[in-house]
Amino acid sequence: MQPYIVSFILKNRQTLIERWEEELGAVRDENYLGSVSESVFENTSHDFMQFIIEIIEMDQEQAKERLSAFADRYIQSGWPLAYFTKGLQAFRRVLLVALSENESEVSELVKTFSELENWIDGVINQLVYDYTGSWEDIFEMQKLSLLELSAPLIPVFQGVTVMPLIGTIDTQRAKLIMENLLDGVIKHRSQVVLIDITGVPVVDTMVAHHIIQASEAVRLVGATCILVGIRPEIAQTIVNLGIDLSKFPTKSTLKKGIESALEMTNKKMVDL
Structure with missing residues (x-):
């Protein structure tokens, strides 16, 4: 100046x-x-x-x-x-x-x-x-x-792990979910993986496609995938969109999913 x-x-x-x-x-x-x-x-x-x-x-x-x-x-x-x-x-x-x-x-x-x-x-x-x-x-x-915190894999029992999903799932996050899922299954020697979508606000065709891909990948490494947390409105959306989730088990709540996972791994919960 x-x-x-x-x-x-x-x-x-x-x-x-x-x-x-x-x-x-x-x-x-x-x-x-x-x-x-x-x-x-x-x-x-x-x-x-x-x-x-x-x-x-x-x-x-x-x-x-x-x-x-x-x-x-x-x-x-x-x-x-x-x-x-x-x-x-x-x-x-x-x-x-x-x-x-x-x-x-x-x-x-x-x-x-x-x-x-x-x-x-x-x-x-x-x-x-x-x-x-x-x-x-x-x-x-x-x-x-x-x-880093968006797709954790949590071991809850021997051979049983849970992946709780919260928020919107886009392509980048779906890739991270897939990587964490496969790494975690091998690391924890999981036989059954529960993908909990209770916190996912919207399940559209793209989200369902990513979940199906994740379950297929889990099956290829020798584990079984169970989709839990399917609310009534989500179930209605899946039916209306014609999304086929028949290839792997689904449960309405995480509790029911864990019960099924224990049965699949020859375990059960007993009241003392």
């Missing part, structure tokens, strides 16, 4: 901050900041304004580095990107009004406006880039964590 603009901002720092603070008050009225307390908003706004004033004096690389660190800090605390973009737009308005009051030459004002516009746009673009990248990283980490 031109030395003249930097000098003007630093010289009129207090006045600009006071005007800018009024503009930020209007930004707070937006719905996405309704739950933020007065003290937290004031402290954040103060930090934001002081930070922008400080990086105006820095060279491009240093300002970029500081801006990324600033964005990371507020991303982690959950502040919306819109607050900072709207805040920078408010700063631009305040600064242009102040410059127009001080600058009488139209040509110089236009030149100053162009310089300021480019600088503000650069800061906004950097904030958007940092916010987008950080949220993508967080999303991917959460997605991987959920996938």
Whole structure:
């Protein structure tokens, strides 16, 4: 940014901050900041304004580095990107009004406006880039964590294991289910595997196809698959879609499935 603009901002720092603070008050009225307390908003706004004033004096690389660190800090605390973009737009308005009051030459004002516009746009673009990248990283980490927990295979008796499924089953998750199922059957030396779909909200043709594939794979490694947790509405959907689940046993509840699994492995539960 031109030395003249930097000098003007630093010289009129207090006045600009006071005007800018009024503009930020209007930004707070937006719905996405309704739950933020007065003290937290004031402290954040103060930090934001002081930070922008400080990086105006820095060279491009240093300002970029500081801006990324600033964005990371507020991303982690959950502040919306819109607050900072709207805040920078408010700063631009305040600064242009102040410059127009001080600058009488139209040509110089236009030149100053162009310089300021480019600088503000650069800061906004950097904030958007940092916010987008950080949220993508967080999303991917959460997605991987959920996938690791989305298809567990739990041994309940010798030779009997259960795989409880919760949530929507897509192609990627179906692949993970298949891998965990086959690895678990071999690892636990399972004779019977119970796939519990009690927590699966919708069973359509694709979901049924994945379950059938999983049961066939289990059969090929020498175990039997029982589908449990078939609710009445799920049973009706399966019939209406014409899905054939006759190739492997089905039970309405996990309890009934375990009883069948024990019979198949020559075991039974006895009350003492």
